[in-house]
Amino acid sequence: MSSIQATRMLTPGPTPIPDRVRLAMAAPLLHHRKDAFKTVLAENQTMLKQLFCTESPVIPLACSGTGGMTAAAFNLFQPGERVLVATAGYFGNRWVDIVTQRGLDPVVLRKNAGESFNPEEIRAMLDADPSIRGVFMQISETSTGVLHPVKEVAAITRDRQVLLVADGISAVSISPTPMDEWGIDCLITGSQKGLMLPPGLAFVALSPRAWRRAEEVRPQCYYFDLVQERASCEKNQTHYTSPISLLVGLHEALTMLLEFGMDNVFKKQWALTQMARTGIAAMGMELFVKEEGRYTWGLTSVRMPDNIPATPVVAKAFKDCGVILTAGQGDLKEKVLRLAHMGWIDWADLAAGLHALAWSLPVKPQGAYIEAALDAYHNALGE
Numbered sequence: 001m002s003s004i005q006a007t008r009m010l011t012p013g014p015t016p017i018p019d020r021v022r023l024a025m026a027a028p029l030l031h032h033r034k035d036a037f038k039t040v041l042a043e044n045q046t047m048l049k050q051l052f053c054t055e056s057p058v059i060p061l062a063c064s065g066t067g068g069m070t071a072a073a074f075n076l077f078q079p080g081e082r083v084l085v086a087t088a089g090y091f092g093n094r095w096v097d098i099v100t101q102r103g104l105d106p107v108v109l110r111k112n113a114g115e116s117f118n119p120e121e122i123r124a125m126l127d128a129d130p131s132i133r134g135v136f137m138q139i140s141e142t143s144t145g146v147l148h149p150v151k152e153v154a155a156i157t158r159d160r161q162v163l164l165v166a167d168g169i170s171a172v173s174i175s176p177t178p179m180d181e182w183g184i185d186c187l188i189t190g191s192q193k194g195l196m197l198p199p200g201l202a203f204v205a206l207s208p209r210a211w212r213r214a215e216e217v218r219p220q221c222y223y224f225d226l227v228q229e230r231a232s233c234e235k236n237q238t239h240y241t242s243p244i245s246l247l248v249g250l251h252e253a254l255t256m257l258l259e260f261g262m263d264n265v266f267k268k269q270w271a272l273t274q275m276a277r278t279g280i281a282a283m284g285m286e287l288f289v290k291e292e293g294r295y296t297w298g299l300t301s302v303r304m305p306d307n308i309p310a311t312p313v314v315a316k317a318f319k320d321c322g323v324i325l326t327a328g329q330g331d332l333k334e335k336v337l338r339l340a341h342m343g344w345i346d347w348a349d350l351a352a353g354l355h356a357l358a359w360s361l362p363v364k365p366q367g368a369y370i371e372a373a374l375d376a377y378h379n380a381l382g383e
């Protein structure tokens, strides 16, 4: 069925692309070994460091976010080394798979979906086993909408010979992730979530001690060699052919974010989160993550009632309202519905998302949930 309405991607990747970024990417292709492009890369580097809040280089890789995760596991650890993987969902489980493929020896700290970690439990595990060389975790577990206590874990790892590898793919540019201040050793993100770009780029930044480690470890995979990429980065190049249009789009997206100011970007993300949570609760739906301080700022997950599976609701929201929502992942497929609001999304998009959700339930909720949601949005902005 065709319909006269916009399609709104309220999904945790890909996310909508601003016109400024689309137009920048439509310009004639630059040659990746010529000066004009080197200027783009040099300026990207300055802006990426501001985004990551780090003095270290931020390495762009031509791959999806999972490629960045792979690069981290292969460049920082050698087969046989013991690492701690903290998982509470689909993307945490991906860490288990990746480190296993690298031949590492993972000790897995597993929590139920929707739960987070107690940093003291991680401290106790590191105390109990001094052979653990690294900790892998998500900042934001996108499958559940949980925000993990990475700052607190970094405070534990930074004083030990333990590297903290943080998947910030649905956190960087969405909520604060100051890499150097917190003491994260490896921070990863991707292009298609908070960065307002199409999929296809991952970013990896390493702390000085993680770089020293990367210099000792050989990745044993041809493409993801971070030491080689760093050498090219210092010459304002990428080691292999650059994804030129994406890196030009990145330049525009970073310019926009820094023009807004990251504090304002985070404030907007926070306000959207308050808006979504208030609207969902006002509809009589149950929030999947209830604990204050433990929900991510880029998506809000709803626990579906037992008799209402998520996928028909998602399908109807698209068919009738043009809004793309997302069901759960893995075991949570029918039990969780995710309403994402990351990147180039504003209150009006999110109002459309709340309406689409309500409209698509078997019994449409009554009450002024849109109004309550918008009040929460303005209140969160202090308006």
Ligand SMILES: *Cc1c(COP(=O)(O)O)cnc(C)c1O
Binding pocket: 012, 013, 064, 065, 066, 067, 091, 138, 140, 141, 142, 167, 168, 169, 170, 190, 199
């Ligand atoms: C999206 C996402 C990924 C995977 O990224 P791809 O770009 O699909 O490879 C990994 N981790 C988290 C937390 C994500 O949100």
